[in-house]
Amino acid sequence: MKRLRGIWLLPAIVALLVATASGSAQAKIIGLGENQTGSAKSFAFTAKAGHINTPDGSSLLFWGFADTSSGKVQFPGPTLIVKQGDTVTINLTNQLAEPVSMLFPGMTMTSSVKPVIPAGDRSQLTSLAPEAAPGGTQSYTFVADRPGTFYYQSGSNLPVQLRMGLYGAIIVRPSQDGSTRNVDISSHNLNDPLNPGVAATRWPFTRFVYNDSLADPVAENVSTGYDREYLFLVSEMDPKFNSWMEFEKDKVARPFDFSKWKANYWFINGRCAPDTMSPVNAAYLPSQPYNSAPLMHPGETVLLRFVNMGSDPHPFHTHGNHMRVVGEDGNPLSSSAAAGADLSWQAFTLTLQPGKSYDATFTWSGEKLGWDIYGHADALEPYEYIPDHGKIYTPNRPAVAGVAQAPAPPQALPVLLPTIEEGIFGMWYSGSPYMGSAGPLPPGEGGMNPFSGFFYMWHSHAERELTNYNIWPGGLLTMMGIVPWSATISSDDTYNQGM
Ligand SMILES: [Cu+2]
Incomplete structure (x- = not known):
């Protein structure tokens, strides 16, 4: 340029x-996890709505994840920084009005990965992972067995929830x-x-x-x-x-x-x-x-x-x-x-x-x-x-x-x-x-x-x-x-x- x-x-x-x-x-890189000792790391997330600012003076509604201890919803979601071999648990609380789930591509999941397919004569897959209902909770556990740069994202209502900002980065440091x-x-x-x-x-x-x-x-x-x-x-x-x-x-x-x-x-x-x-x-x-x-x-x-x-x-x-x-x-x-x-x-x-x-x-x-x-x-x-x-x-x-x-x-x-x-x-x-x-x-x-x-x-x-x-x-x-x-x-x- x-x-x-x-x-x-x-x-x-x-x-x-x-x-x-x-x-x-x-x-x-700042994020969550580096102050936790041991190989079992745990995070509490809340899915909620907020607003982001742009330099031209706009304000946009977004959906994001908050580190529950601070309560501040952020875009993108908190960066997780863990070590190779760590077992990572995320306890998700959903304050949005529709179900939310979390996907961790590249991680070895040890909690349920069952997708959501509601019963009915026109069954459609609505989520790629178990969901937290509005007002509900859901927990996810995975082993971060490979080093590198990864991400998490919503696995529900993707056209809407990904465009609204429900994602964040995961960094796995090598042994x-x-x-x-x-x-x-x-x-x-x-x-x-x-x-x-x-x-x-x-x-x-x-x-x-x-x-x-x-x-x-x-x-x-x-x-x-x-x-x-x-x-x-x-x-x-x-x-x-x-x-x-x-x-x-x-x-x-x-x-x-x-x-x-x-x-x-x-x-x-x-x-x-x-x-x-x-x-x-x-x-x-x-x-x-x-x-x-x-x-x-x-x-x-x-x-x-x-x-x-x-x-x-x-x-x-x-x-x-x-x-x-x-x-x-x-x-x-x-x-x-x-x-x-x-x-x-x-x-x-x-x-x-x-x-x-x-x-x-x-x-x-x-x-x-x-x-x-x-x-x-x-x-x-x-x-x-x-x-x-x-x-x-x-x-x-x-x-x-x-x-x-x-x-x-x-x-x-x-x-x-x-x-x-x-x-x-x-x-x-x-x-x-x-x-x-x-x-x-x-x-x-x-x-x-x-x-x-x-x-x-x-x-x-x-x-x-x-x-x-x-x-x-x-x-x-x-x-x-x-x-x-x-x-x-x-x-x-x-x-x-x-x-
Ligand atoms: Cu240039």
Whole structure:
């Protein structure tokens, strides 16, 4: 999205930095379950109605799940975070006016999975799982025996209940999590901060999507190790449908024509941009507690856990670097149980299909740009790409036979860090010629970019999905922030800040 540079960049970055400055930006996946000890985990959910807010001022009726202890219904439902081998029980109470059930695709159910087929001469399946009647309860138990990214959803009256938001994510951490595996990164030419000027050969990971090969150092192509993780649960809504659900008094006489259902809001973790970049638990989004504000340090590996709970495919694009897709639907992309992610592949854009999950890793080091992204020629930054260090940018003008070209400038401008004046008059100028405008901005608008970070867009490549009910920009979009190692990322394990 070249045209998004400049004018759109500013409010997005302001939003992100405000979120970060308040110390509540999401730097890990938040959810329920990690504070429970033992391998038997129990959750109490209530299905109920609420309203979500969109950045254009709309309010939509939704149905969601509440963590009963807080009572706050949320969109999407609470993310469950459990460990491989855990036995998970969910006690559901239904406060909606119609029966609700829960499905856990990919899990080994140990409670009843009997579908609901009411007796009668025109028997029809009405639910894919045992239901909680209005005002009633139902419990579900499963063993989370496989690691990966999963989801739960309603199994009843699907055309209505899925469109109303009855779903959430499940993360199952592998039994290998917490052990240290060294991944061979000798081919990366990244500066080793412990041994400046020398290329780093090992990167220790302690978190993994799946159980990797036991060899140490682990070959890079089979590791599912990562440093930080972010959830991208994507979905969409047609406000005309939510409005019909809320205000139509006679739904039998005036049914909704589902052939005319057409999405006009697109969400990441239940929020439309730019709310995606607002803080976790923002007071003005009482039913949408999760944000999508990824931050990383150069050289780190970020895990993107994708779940598509909508009914449309969403092509997700990360800019800057490709993602490496290492898993799908809770299965590592491997050729055998022991091989690790050897069938992983590089994605420029990853099309998220409805009802599927994907695990993809992402690394950004500024490598092979042909110029020094840090704009300096002094000491190497941690994990800086060594061959580009100290390089200046020169335009690439391939020779064309028989075509006279104007001579290239003898020396293009190097990438300079902002001066004090630019800090005052161009407050977000990162020093990169590729990010935003370096022109003067009105003084007095906030402060400098405190991280000197690089911020750029992660978004749906279906560009209609970058709107909020036809107002651009918005929708399925957020900004990735790459901040120097000197900047603390909230809940960074190194600093142990926690959420
Ligand atoms: Cu783009």
